Each structure stands twice: as C-alpha cells, then as structure tokens.
Amino acid sequence: MPRDTYSVGYDDAAAEFFGRRRAATHARFFLSHLTRGMKLLDIGCGPGTITVDLARLVAPGEVVGVDLEPSQIELAQARATAERIENVRFQAADIYSLPFENDSFDAVFLHGVLEHLSDPIRALHEVRRILKPGRVLGSRHADFGGFLLEPAPPPLDQFVPLFERLMLHNGADPHAGRHQLRWLIEAVFTQIAMSASYDCWTSTPEQKRVTGRFLQSLVSDSDFARQLLAAGLADRGLLEQLRLAFADWEKNPVSFAAEAWTEAVAWKTTNAEVD
Numbered sequence: 001m002p003r004d005t006y007s008v009g010y011d012d013a014a015a016e017f018f019g020r021r022r023a024a025t026h027a028r029f030f031l032s033h034l035t036r037g038m039k040l041l042d043i044g045c046g047p048g049t050i051t052v053d054l055a056r057l058v059a060p061g062e063v064v065g066v067d068l069e070p071s072q073i074e075l076a077q078a079r080a081t082a083e084r085i086e087n088v089r090f091q092a093a094d095i096y097s098l099p100f101e102n103d104s105f106d107a108v109f110l111h112g113v114l115e116h117l118s119d120p121i122r123a124l125h126e127v128r129r130i131l132k133p134g135r136v137l138g139s140r141h142a143d144f145g146g147f148l149l150e151p152a153p154p155p156l157d158q159f160v161p162l163f164e165r166l167m168l169h170n171g172a173d174p175h176a177g178r179h180q181l182r183w184l185i186e187a188v189f190t191q192i193a194m195s196a197s198y199d200c201w202t203s204t205p206e207q208k209r210v211t212g213r214f215l216q217s218l219v220s221d222s223d224f225a226r227q228l229l230a231a232g233l234a235d236r237g238l239l240e241q242l243r244l245a246f247a248d249w250e251k252n253p254v255s256f257a258a259e260a261w262t263e264a265v266a267w268k269t270t271n272a273e274v275d
Helices: 012-018 049-058 070-082 120-130 156-169 176-186 205-218 223-230 236-251
Strands: 040-043 063-067 088-092 105-111 131-142 148-150 189-200 256-268
Touching: 012 070, 012 205, 040 049, 049 063, 049 070, 049 088, 049 105, 063 070, 070 088, 105 120, 120 131, 120 176, 131 176, 148 156, 156 223, 156 236, 176 189, 176 256, 205 236, 223 236
Parallel strands: 040 063, 040 105, 063 088, 105 131
Antiparallel strands: 131 256, 148 256, 189 256
16 A cells, blocks of 8 residues: 655654643643553654653553654654663554554554544554454544634735645645544444543744744645645645745734644444444
C-alpha cells in the first residue's frame, strides 16, 4: 500500500509548534481513564511531548510511542531522555500494520491522525486488534470546518480552504472530527462517549507570536507549501502574499485563531460480545 501523505509535513517549525502540546491540554478528556500500571500505546506520537506525560501517569506501566516518520521518533526519544522518563520507548510504525500482537495494550491514545489517513476505518480496525478486550481508546481529531481565524481579509481568507483542498488532494478528510463517531461504530468500538473542544492558538501574547511565526513558515518554507505548489493548488506569488499577511496578522492586537476538535472515549468489546 502507498504511504499516506501528511499534509502538514515534518519541518522543524511544525515539530516545534506541535512540541508544545501536553497531556494536560490535549489528552485531558482521556486522563481519568488511565491508571498506574497500564500498558499504553500512543499512535502518531510526533515529538513525544504528550507521550512522556502519559508515561508519567501510568508508571510503572510501559508506554510505547509510534509514528510513521523516523525523524519524529528521534525527537521523541530525545525528549524522553532529557526528561528522564524510563518507562517509555519509541519506534517507527504504520498504523495500518502495527508491529504488536493481538490484545497487547490496556489503552491506546490516538491524536491528530485519522484526519490525515485515506482509510481511517481500516486504521481503527488495526487499533482495535492490538487493544485488549474490555480496554479503552482515547481518540481526538481535528475538524477544519470549525477552524477560526480572525481577522481574515484576502488573502488570509484562502488559508483554511487551501489547507482543506490539499488534504482532499492527499486522500484525507479535513472534516474528520465530525465523522469520528461513525468511524468508531463501523470499527466495532462500543460505549463511545463523545465531546468537543477548541485549541486556542492565541491565548497569550507569547502563544500568538509562536503561532504567527509557525503560520508564516508553513506558507513559505515548508513541506506544506511545497505540496501546494506540486499539486497546483497555489503559486509562489500567493504563498508570499500569505506569508506577509500572517506577519501583519501576528502584530494585530485583535488577531485570534483556534482549532476545532472532537474527542471520543471508546471501548473494545469482549470477544464474546463480538461473537
């Protein structure tokens, strides 16, 4: 099977931006379901900041973080070493073919992954395979139909549509969040509890500065920009206009950005219930 394309890319700016995510903010909906001694798998671990937090919570239980991209595994391992977290390990792996036995984990965490896949239901079936019967999945995924960007005069009004068109071009679903419940049901998960939340990208002056710099990099010198060019969805002139517009946006005292997410806590039925 061909590898799915991650529309955001793995540039340093993206890794730095996503490296600010922590379990207290991005896995909050799932934390009450975790207990010490659990064996946990974090799929799509990226630079590992959420993973090491989860490892602290379930210690001495083993935590494994996997990501398709080897460069992210290197960053995650460096993070764990720097924070002296010894009950976590990282390895490159494909969500469609996880290198673990059936019924291996007490908990699985899945964050920001399904919206970038061409076959999310197949991926969820694989997640269910390695989860122990009666055990729990925490799943949080974005929905770009709810992305908030203010102010967004031209050309900034084109940013979210461009992002969505690139994801569609790559075979992914920019509105994955709203489909998550249906996908989980089709993958035979049960007792599904849904919620929704926003990540505010501009909650402090420092966070707005970081966001502005990230967005400027994203539309200029990044894998995301190169994908847009290669797909014929934008030209260099438009991307430069976007970069300059985001530079002005960063300095604007009323600028605001927030990303919409849906969250699910779901359970693998026992083998007897499935049969």
